[in-house]
Amino acid sequence: MAKNLILWVIIAAVLLTVFQKLDSPVSNQEIAYSQFIERVQSGQVKKVxxxxxxxxxxxNNGQRFETIRPGHDPKMMDDLLEHNVEVQGKKPEQQSIWTQLLVASFPILVIIAVFMFFMRQMQGGGGGKSGPMSFGKSKAKLLGEDQIKTTFTDVAGCDEAKEDVQELVEFLRDPAKYQRLGGQIPRGVLMVGQPGTGKTLLAKAIAGEAKVPFFSISGSDFVEMFVGVGASRVRDMFDQAKKQAPCIIFIDxxxxxxxSRGVGIGGGNDEREQTLNQLLVEMDGFEGNDGIIVIAATNRPDVLDPALMRPGRFDRQVVVGLPDIRGREQILKVHMRKVPVTDDIDAKVIARGTPGFSGADLANLVNEAAxxxxxxxxxxxxxxEFEKAKDKIMMGAERKSMVMSDKEKENTAYHEAGHAIVGRLVPEHDPVYKVSIIPRGRALGxxxxxxxxxxxxxxxxxIESNICSLYGGxxxxxMTLGKDGVTTGASNDIERATQYARNYVTKWGLSEKLGAQLYAEEDQNAYLGSSGGGQLSHLSDETARTIDAEVRDLLDRCYKTAYQLLEENRDKLELMKDALMEYETIDTDQIDDIMNGQKPRPPKSWSDDDGDKGGAGADATEETESKLDEDSSEDNQGKPASEH
Structure with missing residues (x-):
């Protein structure tokens, strides 16, 4: 709209200039009135x-002139006639009707253009259906059955979810098959899952398999500043869908x-609640919407209104979770079709090293490798390239341009070696995959x-082993710098260890003194899969003190265990520190040599030419490990990273 306004102004200015040029006379020599009288009296003037x-x-020589008479001069006509000057009279010059009309209407056109611009801005901009008179029109994009090329073969890693929605495809292909037996297909399907798990892709695959029209819209496209606009857009969207039935409406x-309506401080937003009310009525109200299936996606099902989740509306929930190792292998194969890979690439090996990755993460992995x-x-x-891409995604990009001092580099090597050795020695801890003192992202190591x-x-x-390894750095x-020489690098380690310990006591019921009882309430506004834990509430002072004492006792016990392990393996700590100072990055083979008391072999990827590839500084070191999804009791081993 801003471009249109500027264009209108330019066009009006050009037209005004053209009309003025057309109406303007030929340029003449300007002279004073006194000179004009002198030249008339000297016989130089031919006509006026x-x-x-x-x-x-x-x-007389043909040159033209012009002048302005300052006042009434009755002798001028006598001089002109006396010297045989040809005299003509002319009406005062006036602007053309087109110029007058343009000049008069120009301010009005500008006001109308500005008004239309602001009206467009208030309803979210855009073109087409978002004109000034289209407030209540739906913004849903319609994809015809021939435009959707995505099918179930393009969706991998969520076999259970595909089975749940296969019934929808069959219904859309042959509705009479179910209607003959009195069966009703679910009117709404809610896809729930963490970001990047393929909810939108699966919805598009349903439409592609069924060969039906597909309306796509985001939940935010309904809500505007004017109350009632969102509800009008819902009505218009369903009216359009009825004309295309059978079809799919996808709301992302x-x-x-x-x-949920009526929650939060000060009540809900009127416009949003009106929109929700209209959506509830359209999905299951007096009028039926046969042949229309509404598919919605969210990663926050806990905040949805109960009326939206009841049977007759979104009465089927399809959980699209993070893929397992077999699912990750299938997803990698789908994305590798678009990339020329060597014959020795094994998707299964890559899948085993990427636990907790979503479909979007795996697509990013293949892209980074390319x-x-x-x-x-x-x-x-x-x-x-796949190994480099995996390290970049899981640990951050290398920062080779920044140089650390030898002292800071050695301290980082001790810190990371402490994490690795304790993690290797404690029971039921994930194996050490790689240790590096090359700065990555915000981390030194x-x-x-x-x-x-x-x-x-x-x-x-x-859990106790994880806390021990966090304190290892x-x-x-x-042990190497003394109690007064420790740095701030372990701040994130301490934070994570404390969070583990507090959940251990208040959420997971693992404290013998407090027993299997919940002492924390979940935050209702927390995102699905977040790991922040709940807030303590409705606790007596004595219970709160007991919780603090139990948390402190657990942390102290794990700290002492880790300290004892490092004291008993001080020689291995020195060996690993020396290896990190020499090679900067060591993997499983070198760690095995060190834990067996031997000098580690050079890494496979290391050569003498790589000697200067380290050293960059940052404020925090980072160790990466499996992160427990504390809200869903699932371990997101995928992209583990914590800063210290």
Whole structure:
């Protein structure tokens, strides 16, 4: 709209200039009135044209002139006639009707253009249906059955979810098959899952398989500043869908409009609640919407209104979770079709090393590997590029341009070695995958743990082992630098260890003194899959003190265990520190050598030419390990990262 306004102004200015040019006379020489009288009396003037006070004329030599008569001069006509000057009279010059009309209407056009611009801005901009007179029109984009090329073969890693929605495809292909037996297909399907798990892709695949029209819209497209606009758009969307039935309406991020009514401080938003009310009526009201299936996606089902979730509306929930190892392998194969890879690429091996990755993460992994290969001017993507891409996604990009001092580098090596050794020695801890003192992201160094297989829960012993390994870096600093020499690098370790311990006591019921009782309430506004834990409430002072004492006791016990392990393996700490100072990055083979008391072999990817590839500084070191999804009791081993 802003471009249109500027265009109108330019066009009006050009037209005004053109009309003025058309109406403007030929340029003449301007002279003073006294000179004009002198030249008349000297016989130089051939003819004149008088229009009010304006006088134009022509000399005997053909040159034209013009002047302005300052007042009434009765002798001028006598002089002109006496010297045989040809005299003509002319009406005062006036603007053309078109110029007058344009000049008069220009301010009105500008006001109308500005008004239309602001009206467009208030309803979210855009074109087409979002004109000034289209407030209540739906913004849903219609994709015809021939435009959707996505099918179930393009969706991998969610076999159970595909089975749940297969029935929808059959209904859309042959509705009479179910209607003959009196069966009714679900009117609404709610897809629930963490971001990037493929909810939108699965919805599009349903439409592609069924070969039906597909309306796509976001929940935020309904809500505007004017009350009633969102409800009007819902009505218009369903009216359009009825004309295309059977069809699918897909509403992405439905929590933007479907939140519970009447909650929060000061009540709900009137416009949003009106929109939600209209959506409830359209899905299951007096008028039926046969042949219309509404599919919605969200990662926050806990905030949706109960009326939206009841049978007859979104009465079927399809959970699209993070893929397991087999699902990740299938997803990788789907994305590898678009990338030229070498024959030695094994998707199963890559899948085993990427636990907790969503479909979007795996697509990003393949893309990053392709970019690494392109930078190296290769024609195919090798396993080396996939390893680099995995390290970049899980641990952050290397910061080779920043140089650390030898002292800071050595301290980082001790810190990361402490994490790795304690993690290797405690029971039920994920194996150490890689240790590096090359700065990545905001971290000076990285210790990465990867599980051998997918895990969905963690034992009491495993939680205590995780706390021990988190304290390993701080303890290693204390043993080598002294208590007064420890750095702030373990701040994130301490934060995570404390969170583990508090959940251990208040949420998971693992404290013998407090028993299996919940002492924390979940935050209703928390995102699905968040790991922040709940807030303590309705607790007596004595119970709160007991909780604090139990948390402190657990942390102290784990700290002492980790300290004892590092004291007993001080030689291995020094060996790993020396290896990190020499190679900067070590993996499982070198760690095995160190834990056996041997000098580690050089890493496979290391060469003498790589000696300067380290050293960059930042404020925080980072160790990467499996992160427990504390709200769903699932272990998101995928992209573990914590800063210290």
């Amino acid at each position: 044209t008088i229009a009010g006070a304006s006088i134009t004329g022509e000399y 991020e439905i929590d933007a409009v479907g939140r 970019l690494f290969a392109a930078r190296a001017n290769r024609t195919t993507v090798t396993m080396e 990285v210790t990465m743990f990867l599980p051998e297989e997918d895990r969905h829960s963690i034992s009491k012993r495993g 701080r303890i290693a600093e204390e």
